[in-house]
Amino acid sequence: GAGVSQSPSNKVTEKGKDVELRCDPISGHTALYWYRQRLGQGLEFLIYFQGNSAPDKSGLPSDRFSAERTGESVSTLTIQRTQQEDSAVYLCASSSRTSGRNEQFFGPGTRLTVL
């Protein structure tokens, strides 16, 4: 079956521009996560969606970052007025609560470079 997909795979933008990153979770997975991974670093939690519940936005680093998800489908992460420190790989993951394992499956990531 299809795994988690993300687009674009690479994005180069100029400082101050807005960017949108997309994530398609595994079909039927109710939970969706966004993480940021800076070069050589671990994963930094950004935001979590679970079904129709209010998202957990506690990891968003500033109000320039926002994310949306329609139901249990696609999610978009938007970064406004990008800064050079936003350069990182943005990873999306989804999981199914019904299995009880809560195992997260990751997409290939979007590498964002802010010039």
Add this chain to the structure above:
Amino acid sequence: ELKVEQNPLFLSMQEGKNYTIYCNYSTTSDRLYWYRQDPGKSLESLFVLLSNGAVKQEGRLMASLDTKARLSTLHITAAVHDLSATYFCAPWGSGAGSYQLTFGKGTKLSVIP
């Protein structure tokens, strides 16, 4: 807030040798996950440890969980070059917000012929 410490962060080992990676975490968690990441790639799930005393093995890797000690180990037996990657542990618990995975900084493993 759940904090995760992995050690070592960097590990260079010869083929054929054994070694253990340690993952300590700060607050109660009853389950823990191990992931592998190859350079330039995404994360691949290795093990899901769902209870105290859980032990899982796959090939040359074996993971265990001691929830009382808040410790998980990833043991490498007779390392081969293909195991070179970065390994992350992630206990399930309350991070800054809801219950979710909190990742360690990762252990970068290099297996030298």
